[in-house]
Amino acid sequence: MDFPVMEGMMKGMMGGGAEDPPTVTLYEMDFDVSAGIERANVLRDYVEEEHKVHFANKCIIKEGTWIKYDRGGGKSKPHMFLTASDLLMTELTTISRKIKFRQVFKLVDVRVKLEGAKMLVETPIKTFRVETSSQSETLQWHHELTEAIGKARASANLAANYESTLAFSPVWVEDTPECNDCNRSFSMIVRRHHCRNCGKCVCGSCCFEKVRMEDVDGGKKLQKVCNACAMTYKEKRGNANTGGGYGAAAVF
Numbered sequence: 001m002d003f004p005v006m007e008g009m010m011k012g013m014m015g016g017g018a019e020d021p022p023t024v025t026l027y028e029m030d031f032d033v034s035a036g037i038e039r040a041n042v043l044r045d046y047v048e049e050e051h052k053v054h055f056a057n058k059c060i061i062k063e064g065t066w067i068k069y070d071r072g073g074g075k076s077k078p079h080m081f082l083t084a085s086d087l088l089m090t091e092l093t094t095i096s097r098k099i100k101f102r103q104v105f106k107l108v109d110v111r112v113k114l115e116g117a118k119m120l121v122e123t124p125i126k127t128f129r130v131e132t133s134s135q136s137e138t139l140q141w142h143h144e145l146t147e148a149i150g151k152a153r154a155s156a157n158l159a160a161n162y163e164s165t166l167a168f169s170p171v172w173v174e175d176t177p178e179c180n181d182c183n184r185s186f187s188m189i190v191r192r193h194h195c196r197n198c199g200k201c202v203c204g205s206c207c208f209e210k211v212r213m214e215d216v217d218g219g220k221k222l223q224k225v226c227n228a229c230a231m232t233y234k235e236k237r238g239n240a241n242t243g244g245g246y247g248a249a250a251v252f
C-alpha cells in the first residue's frame with residue numbers, strides 16, 4: 001500500500017517557515033500498514049473504543065486522498081481522508097506503524113459545497129478546500145458526503161433547519177507576502193499565523209493573544225487569534241456570564 005502522505009509531510013518539514021499544525025492529534029494507535037483489508041475494522045474498533053462513539057452501520061464508507069488548500073494554493077499537501085457512518089476523519093498520517101488522525105468531525109456538523117473543481121468542506125472546527133485527482137472523483141465525493149451527512153442527520157432526528165443553526169469556521173485566507181494587519185513582510189523571523197477565528201494571515205505581533213474557543217475544541221486548548229478577534233472575545237466574555245455551544249463563549 002502506498003502512502004503519498006509521507007511525501008507531503010517531508011516536503012512540509014523541509015519547506016522552512018511552515019506554521020505549526022493548528023490542531024491536536026485526536027487518535028493515535030499502533031497499526032500494521034500491511035494489514036490490508038483488516039484496516040477498516042481496526043480503525044473503526046479503535047475509534048469506537050477510544051472515543052465512546054458508535055458507528056451506526058459499522059462500516060467505513062469511503063477512503064481516499066484529497067489535496068487540501070487551507071494554507072494557500074501553493075502549499076497544498078496530500079492527505080488521506082476517511083468517512084465513517086457518522087464521522088469524517090481527516091489528515092491520516094502513517095509513520096512507522098503509528099497512525100494519526102489530525103481531525104475528526106461529526107458528519108451532522110459538516111457542510112460540503114462544490115466550487116468548480118474543488119470542494120469546500122465547512123465545519124464548526126475548521127473549514128478547508130479540497131480536490132482529488134480528477135473532477136469526477138471530487139463530484140463523487142461531494143455526492144457521497146452529502147448523502148452521508150443527510151443520513152447521519154436523519155438518524156440523529158435533527159430538525160430540518162439544523163444546518164442553519166451551525167456556526168461554520170472561516171476559511172483561512174491564502175498565505176500573503178505581508179501581514180494583513182500591519183503590512184510587515186513575512187520572513188524566517190517574521191512568521192505567518194492564521195487567526196483561528198477570522199482566518200486572516202497575520203504576523204506574531206498582530207496575533208499574540210490566545211483564547212479558549214468552545215466552538216473549536218470545547219475550549220480545551222488555547223487558540224491563537226488576531227488582536228481584533230481577541231477584543232471581540234473579551235467583549236463577549238464581559239457581556240455574558242454563561243455560554244456554551246458553537247460560536248458562543250470564550251474563556252481566557
Ligand SMILES: [Zn+2]
Nearest residue numbers: 179182203206
Ligand atoms: Zn502584523
Ligand SMILES: [Zn+2]
Nearest residue numbers: 195198226229
Ligand atoms: Zn481574527
